[in-house]
Amino acid sequence: MRTIRPLLLCLLLATVIASLTAAAPPKARVSAGRHGAVAADHLLASHAGVAILQAGGNALDAAIATAFALGVVNPASSGLGGGGMLVYWSAAQRRAYALDFRETAPAAISPASFVRDGKPDTRLSQEGGLAVAVPAEVAGLVEASRRLGRLPFARLVTPAAALARRGFLVGPELAGDLEEEGARVRQWPALASLYMPGGRALAEGRWFRNPELAATLESIGADQGRDFYRGRLARRIVEAVRSAGGVMTEADLAGYRPVWRQPLRGVHRGCELFTMPPPSSGGAILLEMLHCLELLPVPWGEPDSSRTLHYLAEVEKHAFADRARYFGDPAFVRVPLAMLLSPAHARRIVSLIDAAQASAPEACVHELPADGGTTHVSTVDADGNACALTSTINTGFGSLLAVPGTGMVLNDEMDDFAIAPGVANAFGLVAYEANAPAPGKRPLSSMTPTIAVRDGLPVLVVGSSGGPRIITGTLRVLTCVLDGGLDVGAAIDAARVHHQWQPDLLRLDESVPAADVDRLRRMGHHLETSSTYNAVQAIVAGPDGLRAASDPRKSGQAAAY
Ligand code: DON
16 A cells, blocks of 8 residues: 655646546455464465464464564564554453553654744654654553463564564565655665665565564564663664654653553444544544444445445544544543543434535545555454554654664654644644644554454454544444445455545545446535555454455455464
């Protein structure tokens, strides 16, 4: 999945608005098994997770090993320099856990940090040192393993370290990211020396080793991140960030802590849903949208019909308007979850939805990069434990800053803040005071790791990458499975439907039938048939075993045994 850059976007907008004619994505391949399954953005990473399950690890161990491996094989999407969020279901305890390992703003950050010549400048929150929030991936995965894992932490790092040391064939995703981001990557020498050796982007099919990253992973496996947060690695990270204009200090790294949070719980179609609370907006607005959809006459049996797509688009619009207004780090702002998740709120929204006419929010067009700097992993083990883990460095290759000598790419998660009220971020998302940058604050996220449980056992483990499309992609697959009764592969293949309130654009996959596209246009939707997608990874568990599917839109492939 590529990021549409502003230049490319201008060209696109100048020439076409509707009906881009990119090919429809390939169909998802389902991996079936009885004992365990992993759905990830890369087959090698899914295999890393299955190997951990076969070695006696639980679903959490598998998710951790898969996340580390993804940082090696798809380094534009996630890695040691980023952060994430996970939801875990313990079958034995009949209890869900949520871990927030979201990056935080360095202590010296303020909204003024992103203003140049009196104007907010999103380049500062998207590239270079100021863009980098305190990396949280390592602390989070160590903490998750300590509390809920079964195998020793060092064992979970082994598959990723082996991939980095022995090498692997460059896949379509990494090659594609480099092709499209080449001009930007070239401007950042440490990153370019890793992925554009000799000035040439790594091509698909080339054998690639990353010994520096292997050494960094091995050291993290050995000392559980001590050096990363308080030692030589910490000093290297700080030096890389500060020499690129950032303000992060060693104290910021030493002070970073992941937070266990109460998962949000909802009920839908007889399942309990466990999902991520703030500082993600994803779980809350997923439940908000489901509450609305339950009150609407959606023809779930016709997933791509204009009526289904219209209702999805309308509830998405309303929920994203709430996201912009109310959400931020709960340590800094009170998010009115009780109100947002109340039946009265759903009834209010539904009363504003017309069955045949799109409602009209303020229109304002921003570019929407596709799936770049995030990845999602879903796992289930033989005991019925399940893990949904989303990991991100934000946009493709994050801040474009690599830490010399470590193989590590640093995030640009500061762009998930509203650097000024109403100023759109890389995903065209607007937010206000609740999500303003402040020292130690976590930027608002869309990550939506979600587990549906029935009778104590997981029936669906799902989540996605793709910025705001994380939420709508997760909603789409979840409703296709739980409301529409589709198989996991068909649910992943169903056309994505994305509306984030602003801009007033309904983004649809090309696979929606032309007659339905026409009907939606006549209802007043401003359509963009988009060639960029988000990537959902899902596992459905039933009496016949496990069926796992990764999103072919990002060349993902699941594995099961
Ligand atoms: O936390 C968030 O919402 C963003 N950092 C996610 C960015 C993303 O998904 C990029 N694309 N894959």
